[in-house]
Amino acid sequence: MIQSLLSTSALPDSTPLDQSGGSEIGANLEPTIREFEMPSSTMSAWAVSVPGPIDSGPLVRVERPIPDPGPGQIRLRVMACGVCRTDLHLAEGDLPARRPFVIPGHEVVGVVDELGDGSQRFVKGDRVGAAWLARTCGECRYCLSGRENLCTSPTFTGWDIDGGYAQYVVVDEDYAYAIPPSFDDLHAAPLLCAGIIGYRALLRSQLPPGGRLGIYGFGGSAHLTAQIALAKGARVHVMTRSQEARELALSLGASSVGDASDPPPEPLDSAILFAPVGTLVPPALAALDRGGTLAVAGIYLSDIPALSYERHLFQERNLCSVTANTRDDGRDFLALAAQIGLQVSVDPYPWDQADRALRDLCHDHVNGAAVLINP
Ligand SMILES: [Zn+2]
Ligand SMILES: [Zn+2]
Numbered sequence: 001m002i003q004s005l006l007s008t009s010a011l012p013d014s015t016p017l018d019q020s021g022g023s024e025i026g027a028n029l030e031p032t033i034r035e036f037e038m039p040s041s042t043m044s045a046w047a048v049s050v051p052g053p054i055d056s057g058p059l060v061r062v063e064r065p066i067p068d069p070g071p072g073q074i075r076l077r078v079m080a081c082g083v084c085r086t087d088l089h090l091a092e093g094d095l096p097a098r099r100p101f102v103i104p105g106h107e108v109v110g111v112v113d114e115l116g117d118g119s120q121r122f123v124k125g126d127r128v129g130a131a132w133l134a135r136t137c138g139e140c141r142y143c144l145s146g147r148e149n150l151c152t153s154p155t156f157t158g159w160d161i162d163g164g165y166a167q168y169v170v171v172d173e174d175y176a177y178a179i180p181p182s183f184d185d186l187h188a189a190p191l192l193c194a195g196i197i198g199y200r201a202l203l204r205s206q207l208p209p210g211g212r213l214g215i216y217g218f219g220g221s222a223h224l225t226a227q228i229a230l231a232k233g234a235r236v237h238v239m240t241r242s243q244e245a246r247e248l249a250l251s252l253g254a255s256s257v258g259d260a261s262d263p264p265p266e267p268l269d270s271a272i273l274f275a276p277v278g279t280l281v282p283p284a285l286a287a288l289d290r291g292g293t294l295a296v297a298g299i300y301l302s303d304i305p306a307l308s309y310e311r312h313l314f315q316e317r318n319l320c321s322v323t324a325n326t327r328d329d330g331r332d333f334l335a336l337a338a339q340i341g342l343q344v345s346v347d348p349y350p351w352d353q354a355d356r357a358l359r360d361l362c363h364d365h366v367n368g369a370a371v372l373i374n375p
């Protein structure tokens with residue numbers, strides 16, 4: 001279900017929780033409650049214990065020290081964190097864990113509450129986003145040629161380092177994003193991965209002006225990407241088995257909706273595969289016009305069945321993947337999102353129900369983008 005479209009009323013920009021304690025409100029409370037609000041050196045978080053099927057409970061609650069920002073870093077008090085399919089792949093072990101008990105979450109919207117030595121890009125109180133790309137080496141041939149998304153030794157939020165399924169997170173300020181003021185925390189969170197990666201997938205699909213775009217799978221990322229394409233004058237055809245997703249696609253302006261492997265009503269210049277389903281690659285390639293391009297947007301895809309050169313690739317059809325994003329992609333996308341007034345369909349979950357959010361995502365019970373909201 002769609003809980004809400006872009007609105008201005010979903011969340012305040014800051015919560016009444018005051019970690020410094022001693023506020024006037026606190027002074028009037030019973031001692032036990034005041035004790036609860038006293039500053040603490042630990043925080044609650046969710047971590048991946050033993051990766052496995054989501055119904056076996058691989059995500060567990062943990063108590064961790066509140067992290068301190070190092071040089072060039074900032075600490076965010078997490079207000080909202082999007083739930084991405086990559087988190088599910090990590091919890092289930094499709095994406096091998098890079099370290100035990102890592103805290104997932106790479107669509108983090110928070111308020112800067114501490115600066116590391118030398119950090120000067122933001123000030124305390126700024127609303128900032130942290131995304132998947134946490135750090136790159138800056139020295140490899142890819143970093144030096146404007147392709148830092150292909151860095152040979154990258155660091156990723158919520159995989160290599162702890163992410164936003166927590167009350168606090170520490171990030172490098174150079175890799176953080178200023179959040180456009182027109183988006184509240186709830187609606188900004190999905191922009192940081194679903195939005196940015198979808199935007200890069202759209203670039204990779206080489207959609208010509210006024211072209212015909214096919215979208216396979218229609219969740220958090222796809223519904224944002226479709227709006228960018230529509231704003232650029234494309235005709236968009238959506239292939240998904242979910243009836244709710246089809247209705248959302250039509251309401252956003254899609255020209256047609258159909259079943260996941262149905263041929264679209266016209267040949268496609270470009271297609272993006274958002275569903276992590278390799279068996280959809282052949283029908284998506286077959287749906288391309290001559291010279292068309294299919295971009296696979298996910299970090300994980302089940303095996304692709306054998307392809308027929310003549311039916312799937314000949315006539316210069318292209319098949320390509322999408323790997324993370326550059327910071328320029330992120331900045332360009334956020335500016336565009338604000339400019340066209342992107343409608344973000346969200347499905348909010350209380351922060352302490354992260355495990356339920358992942359289960360719902362696994363069982364296709366989320367329409368739009370699931371977002372954890374901190375109290
Ligand atoms: Zn590099
Ligand atoms: Zn993601």
